[in-house]
Amino acid sequence: MNKVAVFRKEHFNAAHRLxxxxxxxxxxxxxxxxxxxxxxxxxxxxxxxxxxxIPDPKTGYVMDMKILSELISTEILERFDHKNLNLDTxxxxxxxxxxxxxxxxIYNLLRAKIDNTLDLKxxxxxxxxxxxxxxx
Numbered sequence: 264m265n266k267v268a269v270f271r272k273e274h275f276n277a278a279h280r281l282x283x284x285x286x287x288x289x290x291x292x293x294x295x296x297x298x299x300x301x302x303x304x305x306x307x308x309x310x311x312x313x314x315x316x317i318p319d320p321k322t323g324y325v326m327d328m329k330i331l332s333e334l335i336s337t338e339i340l341e342r343f344d345h346k347n348l349n350l351d352t353x354x355x356x357x358x359x360x361x362x363x364x365x366x367x368x369i370y371n372l373l374r375a376k377i378d379n380t381l382d383l384k385x386x387x388x389x390x391x392x393x394x395x396x397x398x399x
Contacts, residue, residue: 264317265318266315266382268315268325269324269326269331270313271328271332272309272311273310273335274307274309275308275310275339275340275344276344277306277308277343278303278304278305278306278347279303279306279349279355280298280301280304280349280360281294281295281359282299282349282359306390308387308388309387309394310335310385310386310387311388312331313383313384313385313386314326314377314381315382315383315384316380326381334377335373338372338373342372343365348360354368355368362389363395363397366385369385369387370383373385384396384397384398
């Protein structure tokens with residue numbers, strides 16, 4: 264029983280503002296710096312979705328990559344691409360859209376649609392040098 268990991272890489276652009284309304288403007292400025300810009304700022308996110316499992320004896324697939332691609336498109340890209348995460352999405356109406364929170368939201372959206380016998384891991388690059396992964 265050999266487990267294999269398959270990966271799908273996607274890309275989306277989104278704007279956000281890191282801000283905690285429970286903190287003062289001064290505290291937000293100190294904690295979030297330029298990322299607290301009242302007019303928001305954007306990122307070109309790279310998303311890597313990893314699905315791990317035992318290949319199906321009939322197909323040889325861990326997961327049909329066409330299906331994975333369609334899930335990512337409908338559940339993530341259509342929801343977040345070219346959006347202001349703070350203003351345009353229900354997921355971040357009250358949740359600070361840090362990379363850490365974004366990756367957890369993406370994981371939960373996809374986890375609900377992918378067979379529970381398969382392991383799922385999400386890696387999200389906010390910049391070329393900064394990325395987060397969930398679960399770790």
